[in-house]
Amino acid sequence: MTIRRLPPEAVNRIAAGEVIERPAAAVKELVENALDAGAKRIVVRIERGGLGLISIEDDGSGISREELPLAVERHATSKLTAGIGGDVDLLNIHTMGFRGEALPSIGAVARLSILSRARGADDAWTLEVEGGALHPPRPAAWAALSAHGTRVDVRDLFFATPARLKFMKSERAEMMAVSEVVKRLAMARPDVAFSLEHDGRVTFRYGAEADPENEGRRTRLAAILGADFAPNCIALDQVRADVRLSGFAGLPTFHRGTREHQHLFVNGRPVKDKLIVGAVRAAYQDLLARDRHPVAALFLDLPPGDVDVNVHPAKTEVRFRDATLVRGLIVGALSHALAGAGHRASTTTSATIFSAARPHYTPQPMLRVWGTAEEALAPGDFVMPSGRVETQPSFAEAIAPADLESAIALATAHDPEDARFFPLGAARAQIHETYIVAQTEDGIVIVDQHAAHERLVYERMKQMLASGGVRRQALLIPEVVELDPAEAEALTARAEELAQLGLVIEPFGAGAILVRETPALLGHIDAAGLLKDLVDDVAELGEAHALKERLEEVCSSMACRGSVRAGRRLTGDEMNALLRQMEATPFSGQCNHGRPTYVELKLADIEKLFGRR
Numbered sequence: 001m002t003i004r005r006l007p008p009e010a011v012n013r014i015a016a017g018e019v020i021e022r023p024a025a026a027v028k029e030l031v032e033n034a035l036d037a038g039a040k041r042i043v044v045r046i047e048r049g050g051l052g053l054i055s056i057e058d059d060g061s062g063i064s065r066e067e068l069p070l071a072v073e074r075h076a077t078s079k080l081t082a083g084i085g086g087d088v089d090l091l092n093i094h095t096m097g098f099r100g101e102a103l104p105s106i107g108a109v110a111r112l113s114i115l116s117r118a119r120g121a122d123d124a125w126t127l128e129v130e131g132g133a134l135h136p137p138r139p140a141a142w143a144a145l146s147a148h149g150t151r152v153d154v155r156d157l158f159f160a161t162p163a164r165l166k167f168m169k170s171e172r173a174e175m176m177a178v179s180e181v182v183k184r185l186a187m188a189r190p191d192v193a194f195s196l197e198h199d200g201r202v203t204f205r206y207g208a209e210a211d212p213e214n215e216g217r218r219t220r221l222a223a224i225l226g227a228d229f230a231p232n233c234i235a236l237d238q239v240r241a242d243v244r245l246s247g248f249a250g251l252p253t254f255h256r257g258t259r260e261h262q263h264l265f266v267n268g269r270p271v272k273d274k275l276i277v278g279a280v281r282a283a284y285q286d287l288l289a290r291d292r293h294p295v296a297a298l299f300l301d302l303p304p305g306d307v308d309v310n311v312h313p314a315k316t317e318v319r320f321r322d323a324t325l326v327r328g329l330i331v332g333a334l335s336h337a338l339a340g341a342g343h344r345a346s347t348t349t350s351a352t353i354f355s356a357a358r359p360h361y362t363p364q365p366m367l368r369v370w371g372t373a374e375e376a377l378a379p380g381d382f383v384m385p386s387g388r389v390e391t392q393p394s395f396a397e398a399i400a401p402a403d404l405e406s407a408i409a410l411a412t413a414h415d416p417e418d419a420r421f422f423p424l425g426a427a428r429a430q431i432h433e434t435y436i437v438a439q440t441e442d443g444i445v446i447v448d449q450h451a452a453h454e455r456l457v458y459e460r461m462k463q464m465l466a467s468g469g470v471r472r473q474a475l476l477i478p479e480v481v482e483l484d485p486a487e488a489e490a491l492t493a494r495a496e497e498l499a500q501l502g503l504v505i506e507p508f509g510a511g512a513i514l515v516r517e518t519p520a521l522l523g524h525i526d527a528a529g530l531l532k533d534l535v536d537d538v539a540e541l542g543e544a545h546a547l548k549e550r551l552e553e554v555c556s557s558m559a560c561r562g563s564v565r566a567g568r569r570l571t572g573d574e575m576n577a578l579l580r581q582m583e584a585t586p587f588s589g590q591c592n593h594g595r596p597t598y599v600e601l602k603l604a605d606i607e608k609l610f611g612r613r
């Protein structure tokens with residue numbers, strides 16, 4: 001065996017495999033370099049989905065003649081400085097880049113040319129690298145838009161690695177990925193102007209915003225995420241310890257089919273982080289069907305020392321020093337914001353109704369936005385009259401009969417005319433045994449009775465769970481689950497917490513756990529499967545989420561089965577009771593699958609429909 005050092009071109013080509021896996025990755029690195037150079041304006045020009053040309057021009061600090069060759073040298077960077085002992089602090093990173101890998105990697109697999117004029121210099125220089133071969137810098141003409149800056153041109157990406165070329169998708173697909181990357185960086189930096197052109201045509205252009213923290217961020221996000229986003233999202237801003245979470249969370253009814261619409265940023269860096277994604281999912285979990293995803297733009301800011309960004313060559317994953325704190329902040333802030341939205345539902349739903357009714361009508365946001373449910377009405381502890389509900393044992397457990405009486409009492413205590421002044425109005429009719437039509441002060445409300453009741457029952461079950469009402473059932477024969485000894489230990493350390501959730505476990509020698517009791521709600525369960533999920537949760541997040549999530553999932557499907565069906569005739573009192581209870585229940589604006597439970601039409605909108613306005 002002979003051990004040899006690989007030539008630098010081979011080393012760079014290997015690194016390029018990780019860092020520059022497709023055109024969008026090169027664009028990301030180059031735009032990040034421009035941002036690190038303090039650019040306020042970045043122009044991205046693409047040809048043939050990035051396989052023909054990637055050209056990125058900025059008005060940043062530029063690179064001097066002397067430093068040009070260093071810029072394309074591997075592990076050479078201006079962004080980290082070694083301390084006295086020669087070591088570098090990798091946990092105190094304030095720039096997007098720091099690994100000194102992007103330019104040499106691109107140079108190894110493409111024809112790279114850098115044209116730059118450094119700030120204060122009166123000449124411009126250009127440097128070329130072709131498939132790893134470096135040419136010395138040459139003087140060049142400077143015809144760029146600003147006094148100083150850099151233009152990096154990447155031609156024939158992957159010409160030096162034909163195998164990689166075979167993995168490219170269509171030019172259109174590569175371009176979509178490029179556009180996505182530039183948009184994400186543009187969301188993080190409203191203070192910088194961005195434009196993107198493909199084959200000579202402008203894809204988008206965003207001007208620099210003056211107030212990037214507040215109004216500017218809002219404007220930039222609206223430009224990128226579309227006009228629909230602003231009226232369908234909730235602003236959040238919360239701080240816990242040194243961590244700040246700000247941004248916008250979409251209403252549950254404004255859901256999408258993929259997670260692509262969740263934009264997450266850590267210290268201004270776009271990330272696809274598992275922990276954040278999981279926390280967002282948990283916050284929305286019981287507001288959305290499994291295969292639907294919320295829209296969100298969330299910005300986490302924390303001291304650089306509390307997050308490790310050097311986890312992944314493309315720097316899209318991070319590790320938090322205090323993962324539990326970060327997760328708690330995200331879940332807490334989102335849940336709070338969503339609860340605050342009360343029974344507010346997506347505006348686009350009612351807009352769709354209108355476009356169906358009148359194809360030429362321009363939909364306007366028309367769902368009234370209420371304050372929190374608590375503001376609208378003191379929380380009433382009442383539910384739908386059970387006489388009309390198909391009672392299942394589990395459902396009956398969830399709803400105490402005494403509550404039913406008070407529901408009717410409260411609904412009938414009010415003069416029906418007064419009920420008009422409640423947010424959801426006075427019930428006037430039930431149509432098709434499925435929808436309740438109510439009259440409000442200035443419009444009408446149509447409620448989907450099944451969706452609405454399902455939500456009410458579910459919220460109630462969740463309350464029971466939260467107040468420690470998880471009933472347990474003992475297993476006839478306790479089940480032994482084999483685990484890794486360290487895992488078993490981690491889990492038994494949490495036995496008390498798990499018992500509160502209805503799962504009673506005991507250590508059973510090294511590496512095994514005995515399951516004695518399980519939550520009654522779950523029925524027969526695969527104990528081994530559940531324990532393994534819990535082990536992952538505890539390892540990754542320090543909490544036992546899988547069990548809570550499963551319990552909530554069961555509640556959700558029980559609520560669905562146990563709720564008043566479409567097709568049931570309701571009395572006036574019952575309908576009003578349902579409306580009043582919706583007003584008092586958090587999240588009642590959507591059912592457990594993220595569909596709205598009601599829509600509201602304003603008189604003004606109805607008048608428009610009839611051409612009266």
Ligand code: ADP
Nearest residue numbers: 033037071077078097098099100101102103150
């Ligand atoms: P890193 O960004 O990790 O430092 P790169 O290979 O991306 O590594 O870039 C190497 C160096 O080249 C940077 O540290 C920076 O000094 C310089 N550089 C790259 N792009 C630009 C640019 N657009 N403007 C100014 N300097 C740049």
Ligand code: MG
Nearest residue numbers: 029033097102
């Ligand atoms: Mg870089």
